[in-house]
Amino acid sequence: MNVSRIALATGVAASSVLLLSGTAFAHVSVQPQGEAAKGGYATVNFKVPNERDNASTVKLEVNIPTEHPLSSVMPQPVPGWKVEVTKSKLAKPLQVHGKQITEAVSKVTWTADGSKIGPGQFQQFPLSLGKLPEDADQLVFKALQTYDNKEVVRWIEEAKEGAAEPESPAPVLKLSAATGDEHGGGAKDASAKDGKNAGHDEDTKSEEASDGSSDTTARILGIVGILVGVAGVAFGVLAGRRRTS
Template identity: 55%
Template structure:
């Protein structure tokens, strides 16, 4: 086999391998996701559901996000999206939530956006504020349905599992991390002198300041004298050196 034919085959194999990698990577960019993908437990956070259009000849016309009922969120607020209408569905909770405002027996379980369009090659973000986020789980899974104007419905409901390959239609997942410990307890308070403390010390603070001032003055005088001595030595050395070069002087 000629070297040119071998190079041609190598180029073909490389091109196929590159195409395979690209095809494998494309679906990862087309998933419905939640951004940011993590938040602290017990916090109030604003996230956005990012919905891309995966079809070439159809537009997305409805997005339905289902909130988990096993770990409900007490408060949900929606940011208006131009061109879209949001509908919030509340349901009775099997286990009521206890909050600072009392017991909550119902919570938002579904948000549906409709009326707008996500054209092919485009995406739309739907911001939502949640809080306080549950402190009894490390993730919230939002099973989502994406409806197109040609009747297709993509169900983003597969729950990703650690250690396994990503499913074909993973549900948007918000990871919950442990809340950061407060730094206030570890901070060392600053100590300041009060007039009462100065009075009890019998003016020792003022005496210390005076001693410090005297020490500074003494140091300044010593440095001044040393400078004069060094200058005199330099002048004497210059005169002596001049006489050696000119003995008649």
């Protein structure tokens, strides 16, 4: 009896841990499509899961960090959602490609327009960002998630080193080391092209070798066929002579 109670209690505890873990990890997050290098440009996805069983997400507000203003912030259209880009004056103008930038995007808002994020679903909202700062290792984007029951979840808490993850953490974009190509992927593209050309050369050599091998095989088979034909004729002649004798 005691063993059964212990097993039941253990099962309940394990289930509670799993449920709490799922809730803790189901938060708004941001991930780059490829690499987000310092001083470059990147396309990122804000992933928004629906955490409620009885409500749907109908709005997402993402605040662009003002301590590291970005001169270029462009949203990719998402079917069923309308997007609004808000700009603000900069305390200190930016110099980008020889031009002075006096204002930058401070917030991007997606509002449901024929669509929504239902229970058990998630939606991704892509943004093109740049130039990424060269003097920071990460960017923190505070976000607000609104449900159709008017509930607002504020994903604005910043994680502290050595401390446990906050209950409502803000999305964090980790920045990698600068690549030397401010638009990102240049070296990779060149490497990919070289690799592709190398692969093409190898394929060409393989095809040539294959063609040569096929020609040799065809010739051998042709000679064998001729020999077999000659042997057949000779056999027929000998057989005829034997019958005549």
